[in-house]
Each structure stands twice: as structure tokens, then as C-alpha cells.
Amino acid sequence: MPTMNIIQAVNSALRIQMAREPKAVILGEDVGKFGGVFRATSGLYDEFGEDRVIDTPLAEAGIIGTAIGMAVYGMRPIPEIQFSDFIFPAFDQIVNEMAKFRYRSGGQYPCPVVIRTPVGGGIRGGHYHSQSPEALFIHTPGLKVVLPSNPYDAKGLLLSCLQQDDPVLFMEPKKIYRASRGEVPDEAYTVELGKAKIVREGEQVTLIGYGAMVSIMEEAAIKAEEIGISCEVIDLRTLLPFDLETLVESVNKTGRAVVVHEAPKTCGFGAELASSLYERCLGVLEAPIERVAGFDTPFPYSLEHEYMPNADRVIGAIRKTLEW
Amino acid sequence: MVAIQVPDNLRRVLDVDGKIVPGARVPTIAEEELVRIYETMRSVRLVDERMMRIQRQGKLAFYMKSTGEEATHMSVVPLRKDDWIYPSYREQGAWFWRGYSLEDFLNQHFGNSKDVTKGRQMPVHHSANWLNMVSISSPVGTQIPQAVGTAMGMKISGTDQVAMTFFGEGTSSMGDFHVGMNFAGVTKAPVIFIIRNNGWAISVPLEKQTAAQSFASKAVGYGMPGVRVDGNDVLAVIQVAAEAAERARAGLGPTLIEAVTYRVEGHSSSDDPSVYRNPAEPAAWGPRDPLTRMSLYLKGRDLWSDDIETTLLEKVNDEFSHYLKLAEDLGAPDIETLFEDVFDEMPWHLQEQRKYLLAQARTKNPHIHN
Numbered sequence: 001m002p003t004m005n006i007i008q009a010v011n012s013a014l015r016i017q018m019a020r021e022p023k024a025v026i027l028g029e030d031v032g033k034f035g036g037v038f039r040a041t042s043g044l045y046d047e048f049g050e051d052r053v054i055d056t057p058l059a060e061a062g063i064i065g066t067a068i069g070m071a072v073y074g075m076r077p078i079p080e081i082q083f084s085d086f087i088f089p090a091f092d093q094i095v096n097e098m099a100k101f102r103y104r105s106g107g108q109y110p111c112p113v114v115i116r117t118p119v120g121g122g123i124r125g126g127h128y129h130s131q132s133p134e135a136l137f138i139h140t141p142g143l144k145v146v147l148p149s150n151p152y153d154a155k156g157l158l159l160s161c162l163q164q165d166d167p168v169l170f171m172e173p174k175k176i177y178r179a180s181r182g183e184v185p186d187e188a189y190t191v192e193l194g195k196a197k198i199v200r201e202g203e204q205v206t207l208i209g210y211g212a213m214v215s216i217m218e219e220a221a222i223k224a225e226e227i228g229i230s231c232e233v234i235d236l237r238t239l240l241p242f243d244l245e246t247l248v249e250s251v252n253k254t255g256r257a258v259v260v261h262e263a264p265k266t267c268g269f270g271a272e273l274a275s276s277l278y279e280r281c282l283g284v285l286e287a288p289i290e291r292v293a294g295f296d297t298p299f300p301y302s303l304e305h306e307y308m309p310n311a312d313r314v315i316g317a318i319r320k321t322l323e324w
Numbered sequence: 325m326v327a328i329q330v331p332d333n334l335r336r337v338l339d340v341d342g343k344i345v346p347g348a349r350v351p352t353i354a355e356e357e358l359v360r361i362y363e364t365m366r367s368v369r370l371v372d373e374r375m376m377r378i379q380r381q382g383k384l385a386f387y388m389k390s391t392g393e394e395a396t397h398m399s400v401v402p403l404r405k406d407d408w409i410y411p412s413y414r415e416q417g418a419w420f421w422r423g424y425s426l427e428d429f430l431n432q433h434f435g436n437s438k439d440v441t442k443g444r445q446m447p448v449h450h451s452a453n454w455l456n457m458v459s460i461s462s463p464v465g466t467q468i469p470q471a472v473g474t475a476m477g478m479k480i481s482g483t484d485q486v487a488m489t490f491f492g493e494g495t496s497s498m499g500d501f502h503v504g505m506n507f508a509g510v511t512k513a514p515v516i517f518i519i520r521n522n523g524w525a526i527s528v529p530l531e532k533q534t535a536a537q538s539f540a541s542k543a544v545g546y547g548m549p550g551v552r553v554d555g556n557d558v559l560a561v562i563q564v565a566a567e568a569a570e571r572a573r574a575g576l577g578p579t580l581i582e583a584v585t586y587r588v589e590g591h592s593s594s595d596d597p598s599v600y601r602n603p604a605e606p607a608a609w610g611p612r613d614p615l616t617r618m619s620l621y622l623k624g625r626d627l628w629s630d631d632i633e634t635t636l637l638e639k640v641n642d643e644f645s646h647y648l649k650l651a652e653d654l655g656a657p658d659i660e661t662l663f664e665d666v667f668d669e670m671p672w673h674l675q676e677q678r679k680y681l682l683a684q685a686r687t688k689n690p691h692i693h694n
Contacts, residue, residue: 051479092500240671
């Protein structure tokens with residue numbers, strides 16, 4: 001089985017979809033001849049032509065607006081937003097239009113747009129190339145939000161998104177785009193949406209996160225084990241609908257939970273996860289659920305490593321739940 | 325290369341007396357269809373009046389009349405059934421022309437159990453996939469890049485379909501207007517943009533929307549032709565739309581049409597135009613009424629008479645009263661529909677919330693909690 005990084009896995013999924021689905025269209029800034037600034041669409045322009053791999057004018061509202069028009073018409077558009085920091089000119093089209101098309105038309109017009117966009121910090125990109133805006137979209141009824149942590153899941157989840165009929169925001173953790181490598185089949189396969197993955201089993205504390213934070217949690221779990229603490233690590237993979245059942249099962253076993261994300265803490269997705277777990281697990285909880293998150297500041301440039309959650313901070317939170 | 329024209333004069337076919345303007349390019353339309361065009365416009369005028377009356381009686385939350393702008397709706401006449409339309413909220417005639425029934429129209433306004441959009445949107449926000457007419461959105465201009473996307477899809481698919489989208493002159497100030505026009509120009513998408521320039525965006529007059537000499541002149545910047553047409557002259561509106569459709573089908577790309585008309589009444593049932601505009605302005609509109617002009621033309625060709633008009637109005641009035649009664653008597657959609665169509669399949673969290681609402685609705689204890 002070949003080894004791929006996340007970009008190669010995404011590229012492989014896109015190539016499969018473009019080859020098997022004549023209505024599939026890729027569109028975005030620099031996605032054609034150049035193959036995308038991160039190279040995720042590399043080679044697809046030559047293989048499928050400029051009509052189906054479209055270098056669009058530089059306007060996110062146009063990329064998403066036209067993708068919506070294609071999807072409503074019956075095409076299967078896969079727009080790329082170059083950085084999720086640049087998604088906001090298309091915010092109205094995404095939250096008011098794409099997410100609501102099926103609902104407000106009484107089910108007459110499904111809108112199967114799958115937006116791909118890199119997310120997260122740690123690449124020396126400063127404020128406008130580092131943000132994690134997932135909570136804004138999870139809060140939008142009608143959108144599915146997916147955020148893989150490794151190449152195998154990236155390909156399988158993306159192929160799942162491309163085979164269903166709802167609009168999806170598929171966020172790709174750019175810090176580990178190339179750093180995360182693993183075995184990925186060349187052929188098509190799917191990873192089910194809405195299912196979390198227990199990446200490490202443990203007994204005392206459940207660590208919950210997604211994307212680039214999964215490897216941070218694993219690092220923390222290994223270090224915690226060295227000081228005698230057993231952690232279960234869960235990769236959420238799909239943020240909406242999220243797999244609450246797996247989380248509840250784990251917290252019922254461990255009695256403690258730490259939620260980790262890069263996005264700012266206040267009203268971050270961790271708040272929803274913690275609240276959902278309190279509703280179901282209060283009786284078994286040995287300590288308050290801890291959140292390790294980005295600070296409630298704009299994403300910084302020089303101090304980005306101070307801003308982002310790391311293994312030490314996760315261990316601190318783990319200890320707090322044990323010492324409470 | 326497409327020749328870019330900066331428009332100055334309005335394209336016209338009929339003068340205010342309903343006579344063909346010398347040298348005008350007259351659309352080829354069969355007699356029965358000419359009559360149907362006028363009947364549709366006249367029905368819209370009547371339906372608008374009845375709708376506003378029931379709104380004032382407190383039966384409807386909201387309504388928007390299109391009085392004075394009925395001719396612009398007829399831009400859809402040259403389109404084929406397999407063409408697509410992205411309307412704005414003031415094109416009632418376009419819906420009726422395509423075959424949207426008065427029954428569907430009234431049910432949508434009442435958001436009742438037979439509303440095809442399941443009571444999901446406020447009045448005037450129709451949607452009909454069997455007519456290729458796409459859901460109306462309240463945020464203005466969002467439909468513009470969407471129509472372009474549909475047209476790009478048509479081009480990629482190798483069909484000769486076209487997409488048409490409507491919006492007001494105020495909407496030309498939105499980013500989505502610029503974005504959509506630019507994408508269309510660059511991709512040569514088979515799309516027709518209809519600006520209903522009715523002079524007013526709620527309370528703001530057109531000179532506060534643009535410093536350009538016309539709205540059609542904006543087409544120059546996007547590499548497409550811009551056409552200014554007398555929006556109160558239904559035959560001219562149809563002729564320029566037919567030319568644009570032909571251009572689009574031939575692979576020559578988009579056209580911007582500015583239909584110059586006038587919003588005779590308020591923006592909607594929620595505003596009072598006397599607060600922001602001189603009442604002399606709508607009063608002076610009379611001679612420009614698109615209905616008068618077309619009926620004079622038809623009478624001149626012995627295709628219409630006052631008697632026929634009376635019969636038409638009686639028929640539409642009766643039909644309206646019939647479907648109004650039915651629409652009023654129907655209840656709201658079933659409570660379970662609140663949770664349908666958010667996603668293709670209902671995820672666990674919505675199932676859970678639906679279960680809670682149904683339990684609350686069925687119990688005598690309203691303080692039930694999930």
C-alpha cells in the first residue's frame with residue numbers, strides 16, 4: 001500500500017471523484033494550471049481539462065455563489081477556498097444560501113457543494129493564514145463540517161462527503177498537510193461521516209479533539225503514561241453531526257474529559273462538547289471537563305506557538321482533572 | 325470579439341398610444357400568445373391589489389406589489405421550459421407565465437400545509453423546481469452568482485439552455501452583483517441579467533445607488549453588452565430578452581438588460597412611500613402604465629376589448645376568492661416538518677430535538693424537558 005501525506009490523499013480522492021462522476025467540477029483560485037497553492041489539485045487540470053478544473057476570478061463569494069448555482073442545477077461542484085481565513089466574503093452565500101437551500105425550498109433544491117479549505121495555525125502565517133473558524137459553521141443549521149487528522153481519514157472522509165447530497169465544509173489541517181504520512185490505498189474507499197475514532201485506549205481521562213490537535217493529544221497521552229496516567233484519545237473527525245455516543249461511552253468509563261482545539265476558547269466547539277457531556281455524564285464525572293484552546297485573541301504571528309495548544313498544556317489539564 | 329455598446333437611448337417597440345415605433349425590431353409572437361402576455365400582466369395587477377387588501381385586513385404577514393413593473397416580468401417569455409430562472413421578489417408575472425398556479429401562489433403566502441416550501445419562508449418567497457424557478461432569497465443579489473453558476477453548469481454540460489436572473493437597481497450596489505457579472509463575463513456563461521430599474525430601493529432613489537450614467541453601462545466593465553430598454557413596453561422587453569437568449573444559446577455569453585420602469589407603490593406592505601417621496605411622482609406615472617400601452621396595442625389589432633377584460637377580471641377574481649378560501653382554511657404544516665430537509669437524512673441531534681418538540685406538543689404538561 002502506498003504512503004501518502006494529507007495533500008496526496010486529498011488529491012487522490014479528488015482524482016477518483018473527477019474520473020467517476022462526470023458532473024464533478026473543481027473550482028477556485030489557482031486550482032487549475034498551478035494545482036493549488038498547497039498542490040492539492042495538482043495534475044487534475046491536465047487530466048480533466050479547464051472546463052472541469054476551473055481557475056476562477058479572485059472572489060470567494062463568486063466561487064461559492066457559482067458552486068451553489070452548479071449544485072442546484074445538478075452538478076457536483078468541489079470549490080476550494082485557499083485559506084479558511086479568506087472564507088468570509090462567501091459567508092453569506094455559505095450560511096444563508098448553501099446551508100439553507102434544501103430547507104427553504106421545501107426539499108426541492110438540494111445543494112451538494114463540498115467546500116475544501118485549509119485550516120489552522122503553526123505555519124508562520126500570521127492572523128490571515130492561521131485561523132480555525134469551524135465553530136461559526138458548526139453553528140449553521142444545514143451544514144456538515146468535517147476535519148480529518150491523517151491521510152487515510154482525509155481520503156475516506158472526502159470520498160464520503162462527495163457521495164452524499166448535503167453541503168459540506170471539509171477543513172484540512174494545513175500544519176500537518178505534509179508532516180502527517182501514512183498508508184493510503186490507491187483505490188476508492190470511504191470513512192463513515194459522523195463517526196469518531198478512538199486512536200488510543202485509556203482508563204483515566206478522555207482527550208477529545210480533531211485535526212492537528214490529535215497528534216498533540218497523542219503526544220500528551222504518551223507523556224502522561226510515563227507519569228502513570230492512562231488517557232483515552234478520541235479523534236472526532238466529523239464535527240457536525242458529531243459522534244456524541246462514542247464520547248459518552250468513553251467518559252462513562254474514564255470519568256474525566258479534556259477537550260482540545262486551536263480555535264479561541266469562548267464559544268468554541270469545546271463548549272458544545274463539554275455541555276453535551278455534562279448533560280449526559282454529570283453523575284460519573286470525577287472533575288469538571290477541562291478545555292485546552294486557543295486564547296480569545298486574534299491569531300498572532302510571532303507568538304503563535306505560545307498561542308496554540310501543546311502537549312504540556314494538555315498534560316496540565318489532564319493533571320487538573322485528576323487532582324480536582 | 326463581442327462589440328461592447330454603451331447604451332444611451334431606451335429600446336422601444338410600442339409608443340404610449342400602443343402604436344409600433346417606426347424602425348423598431350418587433351418580436352415575433354403569435355396572436356394567442358400576445359393575448360396571454362397581456363392577460364398575465366393584467367392578472368398580476370389584480371392579484372396584487374387583492375393580496376394587499378387581505379394583507380391590510382390582517383390575514384397576511386407581508387406582501388410586495390409590483391404595480392407598474394408588470395412588463396418587466398415578461399422577460400421570461402422568450403425562454404424555453406428547460407431554461408432556468410433565479411427571480412427576485414417582484415416578478416409575480418414570471419411565475420404565472422411559467423405555470424405557477426394561483427393555488428400554489430396563495431398557499432405559499434399562507435405558509436400552510438399545501439405550501440410547496442412547507443411554510444419555511446415568509447410570503448413572496450416562492451420556489452418551484454418543476455418550473456426551473458429557484459427559491460427566492462431575501463438578502464438581495466445572492467441569486468446573481470448562483471444564476472451564473474447554473475449557466476456555467478449548462479455550458480460545461482454542453483446544453484444550449486440559458487439562465488436568467490432578476491434584481492432591482494439597488495442590488496447593483498451589492499458585491500454579489502459585481503462578482504456575478506465578472507464571473508459571467510470571464511466564463512462567457514449563457515446568462516441574462518435583468519435589472520428592474522424602478523427608481524427606488526425602499527426609500528433610497530436611484531441617484532444614491534450609482535454615479536454611472538446608467539445601470540446598463542456597468543456591463544462595459546465586465547465585457548458584455550448592456551441594453552437599456554423601456555421597461556414599461558412589454559414588447560420591447562420581450563424583444564431584448566429574446567436577443568439576449570439567442571446570443572447566450574449561440575455561445576456568445578451574457579447580456580445585462582436594464583429595464584427602466586417605475587415602482588408606483590411602496591416597497592412592501594411595511595413602508596409608507598409618502599414619508600420619503602413626493603406624491604406627485606407616482607401621480608405623474610399614469611401615461612407610462614405598461615398595461616394601458618399593451619391593451620391599446622391589442623385593441624388596435626382587434627385582439628382585445630373592454631368586455632374581454634371584464635370577463636378576465638371576473639374569472640381571476642373568482643379563482644382568487646376560491647383559492648384564498650382554501651388557503652386560509654388549511655392549517656400550518658405538520659409540526660414534524662420543522663425538522664425535515666435540514667439534511668438529506670436526519671442526524672441524531674435533530675431526531676432528539678424533534679422527539680422533544682413532539683412530546684411537548686402532545687403532553688398536557690408544557691414544562692416537559694428534554
